[in-house]
Structures are given as C-alpha cells and as structure tokens.
Amino acid sequence: MLEITNLHAALEEDGKPILKGVDLTVEDGKVHAIMGPNGSGKSTLSYVLAGRDGYEVTEGTAILGGEDVLGMEPEERAAGGLFLAFQYPVEIPGVGNMTFLRTAVNAQRKARGQEEMSSTDFLKLVREKARELDIDADMLKRPVNVGFSGGEKKRNEILQMAMLEPRMCVLDETDSGLDVDAMKLVAQGVNALREAGRSFLVITHYQRLLDHIRPDVVHIMADGRIVKTGGPELALEVENNGYSDILAEVA
Amino acid sequence: MAANPGTPVGLNPNGRRARNAKAKRDATEARLAPLSPPEGPVWAADARAEALERVRAMGLPARSDEYWRYTDPSTLTGQGAPSAAPLGGDEGQVFGEVDALRIVFVDGVFDPGASGDLTVEGVEIARLADAADIHWARGLYGALEAAGQDPVDRPLAAFNTAFATDGVLIRATGRAARPIHLVYRHEDATSDAVLHHVVRVEEGAEVTVLETGPAAARFNKCLEVDVADRAAFHHVRAQGRDHDRRAATAMFARLGAEATYKSFTLTVNGVLTRNEHVVELSGDDAVAHVAGAAVGDGATGRFHHDDTVFVTHDAERCESRQVFKKVLRNGARGVFQGKILVREGAQKTDGYQISQSLLLDDDSQFLAKPELEIYADDVVCSHGSTSGAIDGTALFYLRSRGVPAEDAADLLTLAFLAEALEEIDDDALAADLRDRLAEWLTRRR
Ligand SMILES: Nc1ncnc2c1ncn2[C@@H]1O[C@H](COP(=O)(O)OP(=O)(O)OP(=O)(O)O)[C@@H](O)[C@H]1O
Ligand SMILES: [Mg+2]
Numbered sequence: 001m002l003e004i005t006n007l008h009a010a011l012e013e014d015g016k017p018i019l020k021g022v023d024l025t026v027e028d029g030k031v032h033a034i035m036g037p038n039g040s041g042k043s044t045l046s047y048v049l050a051g052r053d054g055y056e057v058t059e060g061t062a063i064l065g066g067e068d069v070l071g072m073e074p075e076e077r078a079a080g081g082l083f084l085a086f087q088y089p090v091e092i093p094g095v096g097n098m099t100f101l102r103t104a105v106n107a108q109r110k111a112r113g114q115e116e117m118s119s120t121d122f123l124k125l126v127r128e129k130a131r132e133l134d135i136d137a138d139m140l141k142r143p144v145n146v147g148f149s150g151g152e153k154k155r156n157e158i159l160q161m162a163m164l165e166p167r168m169c170v171l172d173e174t175d176s177g178l179d180v181d182a183m184k185l186v187a188q189g190v191n192a193l194r195e196a197g198r199s200f201l202v203i204t205h206y207q208r209l210l211d212h213i214r215p216d217v218v219h220i221m222a223d224g225r226i227v228k229t230g231g232p233e234l235a236l237e238v239e240n241n242g243y244s245d246i247l248a249e250v251a
Numbered sequence: 252m253a254a255n256p257g258t259p260v261g262l263n264p265n266g267r268r269a270r271n272a273k274a275k276r277d278a279t280e281a282r283l284a285p286l287s288p289p290e291g292p293v294w295a296a297d298a299r300a301e302a303l304e305r306v307r308a309m310g311l312p313a314r315s316d317e318y319w320r321y322t323d324p325s326t327l328t329g330q331g332a333p334s335a336a337p338l339g340g341d342e343g344q345v346f347g348e349v350d351a352l353r354i355v356f357v358d359g360v361f362d363p364g365a366s367g368d369l370t371v372e373g374v375e376i377a378r379l380a381d382a383a384d385i386h387w388a389r390g391l392y393g394a395l396e397a398a399g400q401d402p403v404d405r406p407l408a409a410f411n412t413a414f415a416t417d418g419v420l421i422r423a424t425g426r427a428a429r430p431i432h433l434v435y436r437h438e439d440a441t442s443d444a445v446l447h448h449v450v451r452v453e454e455g456a457e458v459t460v461l462e463t464g465p466a467a468a469r470f471n472k473c474l475e476v477d478v479a480d481r482a483a484f485h486h487v488r489a490q491g492r493d494h495d496r497r498a499a500t501a502m503f504a505r506l507g508a509e510a511t512y513k514s515f516t517l518t519v520n521g522v523l524t525r526n527e528h529v530v531e532l533s534g535d536d537a538v539a540h541v542a543g544a545a546v547g548d549g550a551t552g553r554f555h556h557d558d559t560v561f562v563t564h565d566a567e568r569c570e571s572r573q574v575f576k577k578v579l580r581n582g583a584r585g586v587f588q589g590k591i592l593v594r595e596g597a598q599k600t601d602g603y604q605i606s607q608s609l610l611l612d613d614d615s616q617f618l619a620k621p622e623l624e625i626y627a628d629d630v631v632c633s634h635g636s637t638s639g640a641i642d643g644t645a646l647f648y649l650r651s652r653g654v655p656a657e658d659a660a661d662l663l664t665l666a667f668l669a670e671a672l673e674e675i676d677d678d679a680l681a682a683d684l685r686d687r688l689a690e691w692l693t694r695r696r
Contacts, residue, residue, distance in 0.1 A: 050651045053643065078653035090648040094666025103662065104652035111653065143666075160652060 002026045002049075002168050002199060007060035009048045015056075018044045020224035022060070024201075026168070026217075031200040033210055033235060036221030037243050042203045043087050045221070046172045050084040051077050064168055078104075079111035083166035085157040087173045087203075092144040097156070100144045101126060105163055129162045133189050150177030158189040169193070170201045175209035187212030207239035220246055275310035279406075282311060282330060289416045292382045298393035302412035305397065309406040318403055321586040321618045322525055322557040327407060327499045332443040332469030335495035335522070344434070345463040345489045346683060351432035352376075354419055358437060358467050359444025361417055365434075373425035374458060379418035379447060388420045388449045395475040395503035399529035403561065408501040408527070411473040415447030418473075422451045423458035423482070430459035430485075435466030437493055442467035448474045452482035454507075459677070460484070465491020465521070470498040480507035480534055486514040487680050492691070494520050494552040501527040508534030508566070515675045517684050518545040518556055519691055525557040532562070532569040532597075542574040542674035546664075546688070549582030549615065557586035558606070564597040564630075573604040576671040578664050579615035590622040593630050602632035609667045610638055611660075661692040 002025070009019040018041050026032045036042055048055050049062055051074035061068045069077045092100065106116045117125075130140060133155045145153050154174050161169055171190070175183055190200065190213050202213060210218075210232065218234040219226045222243070227250045228234065238246070283306065288299050312324040326333050354376075355365035361378060369376040375387070382388060393412040399405060421431060433448070444467035452458055456479070466472070478484045490498060498521060504512050518524055530539045539562060547554030562571045577585035587606035608617035619636040641663050649659035665688060672688075675681040 050647075052647050052651075073656065074647060074650035075653050075655045075659075078651055084651055086648070090644050092642075092645045092648065092663070092666065094669040095662055099662075100649070100652075103654055103658070104649075107655060107658065108653035164652065 001028050001064075002201070003063040005061050005063075007045070007048070007062060008058045009044065009055045010058055012054050012056045017058070018055070018224055019048065022224070022226055024219060024226055026199045026201055028199055029194075029196045030216045031194065031202060031213060032217045032219060033202045033204060033215040034219045034221050035204060035235060035238050040221045041224040042221055043172055046084050046170045046203065049077075049082065049170060050074055075107065075111070078164070078166075079108045081167035083161050083164055083169045085154075085161060085169070085171040085174050087176070089145050089153040089157050091146045093146050095144050097140050097142055097144050098126070101160065101163055104160065108164060126163065129159055132192070133159050133162070134185055135159055151179060151182040154178055154186060155182065158186050162189060162193060165193075167197055168199050168201070170203070172203045173205065174202075175204055175206060183209060184212060207235050210235050222247055222250075271313065271315045272310070275313050278313070278328070279307065279310045282328060283307070285330075286414060289414060291380055292386065293384055294386055294389040295379070295392050299413045301397070302393050302409045305400060305409040306406050306413060309400070309404045309409065311406050311410065312404075316404070318559070318588070321588070321620075322523075322555065324407070324525075326497055326523060327469070327471070327525065332441050332467065333495070333497065334440045335437075335468035335493055335497065336440050337437045337465070338491070338493045345687060346432060346461050346680065348683065349430060349432065349461070349679065351430040351461060353432045353434050355434045355436060356417070356444070356446065356466065358439045358442035359416060359446055359470070362436075371431060372428035373423060373456065374427045374431070375422040375424065376431065377420045379415065379420055382420055386420070387422050387451060391451060391475065391477060392447070392449050395477065395505055396473060396501070398505070398531070399503045405501060405527060405529070407471060407499045408473050408503070411445055411447050411471050411501070415445045415473065418447040418449070420449050421458065421460065422453065423456040424453050425456055427456075427458040430461050432461040432463070435462065435464035435470070435491065437465040437467055437491060437496065440468055443469045445471045447472070450474065450476045450484065452476070452478045452484050454479040455481045457483040458485070460486050461680075462486070462488035463491075465493040465496045466498070468496060470496070470500070472498070472500045474500070474502045476502065476504040476512065478504065478506045478510040478512055481509045482507065483511040484513070485676065487675055487677070488515070489517045489684060489687075490519075490521060490524060492520040495522045497521070497523040499525045502529065504530045504539065506530070506532050506534060506537040506539060508536055510534060510537045512537070512539040513674070513676060514541050515671070516543040517688070518543065518547075519688070520547065520551065520554065521556070522552050523555045525559065528558070528560040530562045530571065531565060532571060533565050535566045535568055537566065537569045539570070540572040540574075540674055542572070542671050543576070544668045544671040545577040545585060546668070546691070547577070547583035547585070548580050549584070550580070554579070554583035555586070556584070558589070559586075560589040562591050562602065564591070564593045564600040564602065566597060568599040569597065570601040571603065572674070573606070574671050574674050575606040576668050577608045577617060578611065578668065579608055579617060580611035582614040584615065585617045587617075587619045587621070587636065589620075589634070590624065591632055591634070593625040593627050593632065595626040597627045598629045600627060600630040600632065602630065604634035606636045607667075608638040609664060610640055661689070664692060665689055
C-alpha cells in the first residue's frame with residue numbers, strides 16, 4: 001500500500017512549488033490511474049516518489065510498506081519495492097542492457113538480504129520475460145535504450161519491471177509513443193503482474209490504455225493536487241469532454 | 252621588493268630565453284656528468300654516442316619548453332628517482348592467463364629465472380645487453396627515435412637510447428606463435444630503470460607485444476617498432492598501479508605499405524606518467540590505431556597523466572585513429588597533446604582523433620591540445636575533445652532500479668572507458684582489462 005499525505009514539493013533551483021498537497025492512497029492489489037492536463041505535476045509526483053534530485057519536499061509523507069520513502073536514497077526505495085517506468089526512458093551508452101538488468105536484480109536482492117541470482121537462472125528468466133514482451137535478443141545485447149525506438153524503450157521499461165517484481169509500480173505515460181499492438185503487449189505485461197500484493201499507479205492521458213489495463217480508481221490531477229477521484233467512468237468523461245468541466249466543477 | 256638597478260632582463264623575452272637556455276644546458280650537463288654509457292653490444296655504441304650528442308644539443312626537458320607546458324618534467328630529469336613504494340598486494344598478474352613468452356625485468360634488471368626461454372616460433376629474440384656483434388638491430392637501434400626528434404624534441408627518449416641498460420630485440424619473420432609479454436616488476440623503492448626495446452616486423456609477419464607492471468620507482472622506456480609492408484604489430488600494455496611511480500615512455504613506429512599498427516595503454520594510478528607516441532605512416536594503405544584509458548585518483552598521492560601523440564601521414568590512403576579517455580578524481584590531472592600531420596602528397600588520408608575526460612569532481616582537470624596540420628587537399632581528418640561530469644540522469648536511472656550510487660557511478664565510468672577498450676582487437680585481452688578495471692574501481696572504497 002502506498003499512502004501519500006499532503007505532499008508538497010518545490011523545485012530546488014528556484015523554490016517554485018509544483019506539488020501543492022497531494023493526497024492519494026493506493027491499496028494493495030489495486031490499479032489507480034492519474035490523468036490531468038499537461039504540466040499539472042504528474043511526472044513530478046513520480047520523480048519525487050522515486051527520489052530524483054532537483055525537487056525539495058517541503059511537507060507531507062509517502063508511506064510504502066510502513067515506511068516513509070521520502071527520506072530514502074533512490075536505490076533504497078527501489079529495494080523497498082518501488083518502481084518507476086519513466087516517461088522518457090534514459091539512454092546509457094556503454095552499459096549493456098543485460099549487464100544493467102543483472103546488476104539491478106542482484107543489487108536489489110542483496111539489499112533485501114537474498115542471494116544473487118545465478119547467471120543461468122537469470123538468463124532463463126530474462127529470455128522468458130523478453131519473449132512475452134516481444135523483445136528480441138539483439139535488444140538485450142545493445143546498450144540500455146540506445147538506438148531503441150520509442151515503443152522499444154517503453155517495452156524495455158516493462159521488462160525491467162517484470163524482472164524486478166516491485167510491489168508498487170508507477171507508470172508514467174507508458175502508453176505514449178506506442179502503436180496499437182505494442183500497447184496491447186505492454187498492457188498484457190502489466191496485467192500479468194497484477195496480483196494481490198502489487199499495486200499500480202498508472203499516469204496516462206488516454207482512455208485507450210485503460211481499456212486494456214482496467215483501473216479500480218481514477219484520479220484527476222490539476223495544479224499540483226488531486227482534484228477529483230472516481231471510478232473508471234471518470235476516464236471516459238475526460239476522454240469525451242476534456243478537463244474543462246471537471247476543473248470548473250472543482251474550482 | 253628592491254628596484255633592480257641593472258637592465259630589466261626579466262621583461263626582455265630574448266634575455267629570458269637566453270637565461271633559460273643556459274639553465275637548461277647547465278642542468279643537462281650536471282645530470283650527464285656522473286653517467287657513463289652502459290655496457291652492451293659494440294654495434295650500439297655509435298648509436299648511443301649520437302644519442303648523447305642529441306641530448307646535449309637539445310638539453311633535457313624543462314617546464315619552459317612548449318612541449319612540456321602542462322607536465323612538469325623535473326622529477327623525470329633530476330638526479331635519482333624520487334622514492335616510490337611498490338604496491339604489493341595479491342592481485343594476479345595482468346594477462347597472467349595469456350599463453351605468452353614472459354620476459355621479466357625487476358627494477359629494470361632482466362630476471363632469467365622468472366623469464367621463459369627467449370624462443371617463440373616465427374620470432375628471433377635477444378637481449379640488448381648480450382646481442383651478438385652482427386645483429387639485425389644494428390642500424391635500427393636509436394634510428395626511429397632519432398627520426399622522431401623532428402619537428403619536436405624528445406630529449407628523454409634520446410637519453411634513453413644513450414643510457415638504456417637493457418631491453419629486448421624482437422624480430423618477427425613470420426606469424427608469431429604467441430605474444431611476447433614484457434613483465435616489469437618493481438621491488439626497490441628508489442629504482443631508476445632505463446630500458447630500450449626494438450621490434451622489427453618483417454614483410455607479412457605479425458607479432459603481439461604485451462607490457463605490464465610499474466617497472467621501477469622511475470621508469471624511462473623507449474620502444475622502437477619498424478613494421479614492414481603488410482606486416483602487423485599489436486601492442487597492449489597495463490602500466491603499474493604503484494601510486495608513487497613515475498614513468499616517461501616513448502614509442503616510435505614506422506609503417507610500410509598496408510602495414511597495421513595497434514597500440515592500447517591502460518594506466519591506473521602512478522604519480523606521474525608521460526606516454527609519448529610517434530607514428531609515421533610511410534607506406535600507402537597503412538593503418539595505425541593508438542588508444543589509451545587512464546584512471547587517476549588525486550587523493551591517493553597525486554595523479555598526473557600525459558598522453559602526447561604525434562601521427563605523421565606521409566603516404567596515400569592511410570588511416571590513423573587516436574582514442575584517449577581519462578577518468579579523473581580528487582584533483583587528478585590529465586593532459587592530451589595529440590597531433591595529426593598530413594604531409595604533401597598524402598592524399599586520401601583518413602585521420603581521426605578524440606580525447607575525452609570524465610571529471611568526477613571540480614578539483615580535477617583535463618588539458619587538451621589537439622592539433623591538425625594538413626598539406627594535402629584530399630583528406631578527411633577530424634578531431635574532438637570533451638570533458639564533463641557523470642551524467643546525472645543516467646545515474647538516477649540506475650539508482651531508481653536499485654543500483655547503489657557508487658556502483659552506478661562505477662558502471663557509468665566503465666561505460667565511458669569502454670570506447671577506448673574497444674580499440675583492443677583481442678577480446679580476451681580486452682576482457683581481462685575490463686574485469687580488472689571493474690575490480691579496481693570497486694576496491695577503491
Ligand atoms: N526540473 C524542472 N525544472 C523546471 N520546471 C520543472 C521541472 N520539473 C517540473 N517542472 C515544471 O513543473 C510543472 C509540472 O511538470 P510535470 O512534468 O510534472 O507535468 P506533467 O503533469 O507530467 O505534464 P505532462 O502531462 O506534459 O507530462 C511544469 O510546469 C514543469 O514545467
Ligand atoms: Mg509528465
């Protein structure tokens with residue numbers, strides 16, 4: 001369960017507030033979606049949760065598994081089960097995708113006091129998960145995200161998620177840049193991971209993705225706050241009417 | 252300060268130059284006075300005498316020399332080696348797994364017990380100290396060094412030719428059955444070693460020379476490589492990791508038509524390293540690749556690393572590549588002086604040069620002086636130089652996947668160096684160096 005309470009965050013650089021009191025609870029096993037206009041703070045929320053530099057948390061807490069993650073290093077949050085699928089996955093020239101995955105998997109296992117995965121087990125697992133996401137062996141050999149198409153990058157994020165088996169998955173616009181087939185693959189990948197102990201926070205602009213990943217709850221974010229919460233029908237409303245009605249209603 | 256009643260010579264550049272020249276002459280003579288030419292083959296005596304004259308004429312390097320602007324040579328030229336403790340430790344021999352002929356020098360002295368028999372199929376090998384009177388190396392010893400003195404003085408190399416106490420003479424007549432591995436051990440904290448090797452790769456022949464180890468507290472090494480038509484020379488070295496060791500090395504290469512020359516150097520630690528490389532592409536369609544990776548931490552002593560490279564294209568359709576990468580932290584300093592000279596008539600030259608530094612903090616510094624000088628009109632030459640910090644976005648990405656900050660930084664550091672390591676053709680050698688680098692980066696902590 002992730003419980004965000006009164007979260008305020010500002011840009012470190014100039015003190016400009018971006019998150020202005022986010023309240024949000026994602027129960028175990030549930031899928032929550034966040035929609036909201038461009039610039040409303042959705043990515044910022046995901047970065048602040050993951051621990052990216054450049055933001056200062058001025059108030060509030062984010063409790064995951066009984067602990068406030070906001071004071072932790074990014075790697076501690078990851079080991080604690082938090083995963084962020086980036087809106088813009090990062091290219092890392094010179095680091096092979098396989099090396100990257102194995103390093104990440106074993107670092108998390110180590111942090112949790114588990115034994116490292118043997119390279120045969122690891123290879124087997126990667127191949128299996130990659131096949132499900134239609135990621136070919138060549139992509140695994142290449143440097144992380146270098147020369148990947150937009151869709152390949154997003155599928156690679158889901159592959160990492162599948163390998164790391166986090167308990168709280170934050171997906172930031174994982175559907176953007178995907179063609180229809182790729183979106184189905186990604187949704188299948190996510191749905192395959194849905195289980196009682198695992199929660200999802202899915203940031204998206206489109207109802208499309210939510211047709212495939214059925215959310216339990218939909219939130220609307222505007223100007224750094226969750227301004228409305230409802231069921232899947234809220235996403236349909238946004239799809240049909242845009243945000244103006246909702247924003248006018250809560251103003 | 253009291254006013255100077257005489258001529259203000261300090262303000263007169265000619266006066267300063269004259270004083271510098273005199274100081275240099277005096278310093279050079281003082282350094283040479285106690286030295287006498289070492290024993291060795293009679294045929295080398297003339298070459299040594301000529302080299303000594305070159306040293307006298309040029310003078311030993313001084314900070315005021317344009318070519319030594321970024322690197323202070325005083326501890327390389329002074330009397331006696333500043334003390335340097337051997338690193339010790341239980342690390343296995345670099346390239347220890349490679350099936351090679353090992354020729355071992357301890358503090359610059361040949362160790363026959365630790366060395367293999369000097370025989371490799373396809374190669375003639377002799378020690379400089381006891382090479383026979385009539386020898387193929389006659390006429391080659393010191394010749395490439397002498398040719399490499401133009402247009403830039405390299406007095407430490409001439410000094411080496413004059414005073415090298417030993418070295419290996421390698422002549423490949425066919426495809427060498429295995430690499431020749433020169434192992435340089437360092438045991439004595441004040442050893443001052445001078446070694447000079449000569450390699451001749453005959454037409455169509457091929458040989459690989461490996462060099463590893465710190466060699467001495469202070470090491471002056473010269474390696475002359477004459478690569479005949481369609482011959483190939485491969486060179487991979489890992490300089491020793493003793494923190495306080497000093498090294499001034501020079502490689503002089505001449506390439507015939509369709510010849511291949513590939514050299515890679517890994518430097519980790521060492522208080523002062525100057526690696527000079529002089530390559531002349533004198534036959535058409537020759538290929539020369541010179542690369543290096545250096546990793547230095549100013550906190551464990553100091554670290555100053557200088558790659559000085561001069562590639563001359565004097566034939567048609569030759570290709571040259573210089574790839575140098577450095578990782579610097581805690582006030583470490585890196586220098587790159589690289590030049591591509593394309594002589595008149597060297598049409599269709601393909602010259603490439605890149606030097607990059609990863610600065611892990613604000614105290615570290617990278618000084619680069621890339622130069623192109625081109626006298627032919629149909630050539631493609633490019634050069635570039637960059638220095639920057641670790642990519643914060645990539646670092647966060649790795650950490651967000653659970654990789655601890657220091658490991659993530661190491662991974663990115665290795666990735667940065669990977670491009671230079673890729674210059675090594677032999678995968679096993681490259682893998683050995685990559686694994687060690689990973690280990691050394693981790694061990695620092
Ligand atoms: N590092 C930063 N530097 C400057 N401005 C920033 C930074 N991070 C966020 N912002 C600003 O904060 C606001 C929220 O940005 P954020 O990326 O969180 O929006 P978003 O809801 O994800 O938008 P989109 O739907 O377009 O992805 C924007 O005005 C953005 O310009
Ligand atoms: Mg966003």
